[in-house]
Amino acid sequence: MANVRKLSQFPLPHLTNTNYENWSIHMKALLGSQDIWDIVERGYEEAREGDTLTVQQREVLRDKRKKDKKALYFIYQVVDELTFEKIAVATTSKKVWEILQNAYKRIEKVKKIRLQTLRGEFEALQIKESESISDFFTRVLTIVNQLRRNGETLDDKWVVKKILRFLDHKFDYVVVAIEESKDLDTMTVDELMDSLQDHEQRILKRRQEPLE
Incomplete structure (x- = not known):
């Protein structure tokens, strides 16, 4: 948690409607520096009801849960209230990342189509x-x-x-x-x-x- 407090003193890459690609690169680097990008990218499996875990398995699972919560903490810090409402229902950082990825890739696609239209209108301008x-x-x-x-x-x-x-x-x-x-x-x-x-x-x- 000391590392989290130390990082919180620096500006974090906030997500907007126009910067998803750059934001995701910054976030991957940030989460990787905290050794938690793997948990966001790959996720983890919770123990099923009735499973009997060894001491070592419980320790591994506890560590993965901790990393997942840490990743969620960072992601929550860099989104606005409207975006937070969209991801608040997700229970893991992997699911949150997928929600953001799908939502903003659609936005990027719409933006690219809009840009192509505007470029065409601009090139066709004539007084x-x-x-x-x-x-x-x-x-x-x-x-x-x-x-x-x-x-x-x-x-x-x-x-x-x-x-x-x-x-x-x-x-x-x-x-x-x-x-x-x-x-x-x-x-x-x-x-x-x-x-x-x-x-x-x-x-x-x-x-x-x-x-x-």
Whole structure:
């Protein structure tokens, strides 16, 4: 129990809806360091009613029960209340682990399907003929934020380059100017939007000027 108290002083890997794969790797390492991963992975058999156990068998069984409770203690520490309700009915750490594995693998599968859909929507983006830069960026960033919430890692550099590819011919001049005068590796999405909105305002102003 001293080891448990010592480990409880350090941050434990808490399980969320988006980190099951990484969480399980951390937990396997943690439980393995306490010599209790085997009991979670393989489980153990309880004595059946009427079984007569030797002193040695009773000692082995007592040790396995102790390890199982220790494993349960660690798992209980790293799940939220809603998840705890799902696993509280399980009586062994092996059963708890299986419940979590099945539940979160389904979540991962749904997330992967969602990511594929969002990636397709993102690649199909194109500014509309009468669409403003502000409205276009709203559409782009809505999908970008959904991708990020589903676990996709997207930096501004990648998003900026994609947005430049989604623009139509009336922005060709400003795209070339941005690519030649700006460092796309450090340009933020907000900076790109400001540059495109400035160009958009100049286009609108020219259209509104009366012909002489």
